Amino acid sequence: MSIKTILLHMANDDRHAARLEAAVALAKRFDAFVEVLYVATPVSMPAAATGRAASYGYIAEATAIAHERAEQIEREVRQALAGCSFSWTVEEGDHVALLAERATYADLAIVAQSGAEEGGERIALHVPDRLPLETACPTLVLPPAFKAGMTMGExxxxxxxxxxxxxxxxxxxxxxxxxxxxxxxxxxxxxxxxxxxxxxxxxxxxxxxxxxxxxxxxxxxxxxxxxxxxxxxxxxxxxxxxxxxxxxxxxxxxxxxxxxxxxxxxxxxxxxxx
The missing domain is CATH 3.40.50.620 (HUPs)
Structure with a gap:
């Protein structure tokens, strides 16, 4: 099977740049189209945000901030994928469910390792690396240690x-x-x-x-x-x-x-x- 459509999971997190870099490299290697799905709903929240009111308040605020940053991240995507074919979509909701819906039409999905949040300081709200269990689409899971410029697949x-x-x-x-x-x-x-x-x-x-x-x-x-x-x-x-x-x-x-x-x-x- 050839790789002609790559589904890239993007969010307002500190590892979105590494995922983008990986997608760019693979799109060029396989001459593939990149479908960028930016999910504004936060993936995690501080462990200190306890109680229903605090949780709802944090999620609402974080989602609003993610929408505000969407334009900036879209510019990063357009610059990085210049010369490649791609699409950009912004959604809210369950990250895995949204990705699984689009993964049906992709040959490869790229997500970040969720893992345990460092030091237990944050609580996972969504777990993108469960995507391999929800779809037939192969999923590339990138660890926190993966940085731009690192080799992959040698x-x-x-x-x-x-x-x-x-x-x-x-x-x-x-x-x-x-x-x-x-x-x-x-x-x-x-x-x-x-x-x-x-x-x-x-x-x-x-x-x-x-x-x-x-x-x-x-x-x-x-x-x-x-x-x-x-x-x-x-x-x-x-x-x-x-x-x-x-x-x-x-x-x-x-x-x-x-x-x-x-x-x-x-x-x-x-x-x-x-």
């Missing part, structure tokens, strides 16, 4: 398990995998596992022109999500591809913990599909 780490979600993630990531300098397939198996869990995927990838390396790990307890992130750091990967697990109670218990951990502790961009 070394791609694929967290692989033969499941529907992982399969969707790999297929959706094909444009990134084919453009990467290095691709590593990471498998995490239980003790006493026999066989090569990554072989069949690596053969399939090679038929699509993607040469890959296998990183086989054995899980001796602990959180699989932590192991994935540790491997990504040790290998120097700059993009993680993985399935996002949720909804099903059984899958959430067996596999969902890894998704939660990765989204909470993410230190590199992650391309996630459900």
């Amino acid at each position: 070394h791609v780490l694929v967290a692989w398990k033969n499941t529907r979600e992982s399969t969707h993630a790999v297929r959706n990531a094909m444009p990134f995998l084919q453009a990467a300098t290095k691709v590593t397939v990471l498998t995490i198996d239980p003790p006493n596992h026999r066989g090569d869990s990554g072989r069949d995927l690596m053969v399939w990838l090679e038929r699509h022109g993607v040469r890959s390396h296998h990183q086989a790990n054995i899980a001796h307890g602990g959180d699989v999500g932590d192991l994935i992130l540790t491997c990504a750091a040790d290998l120097g990967a700059d993009l993680l591809v993985m399935g996002a697990y949720g909804h099903s109670r059984l899958r959430e218990m067996v596999l969902g913990g890894a998704t939660r951990t990765v989204l909470a502790k993410l230190h590199l961009p992650a391309l996630m599909s459900h």
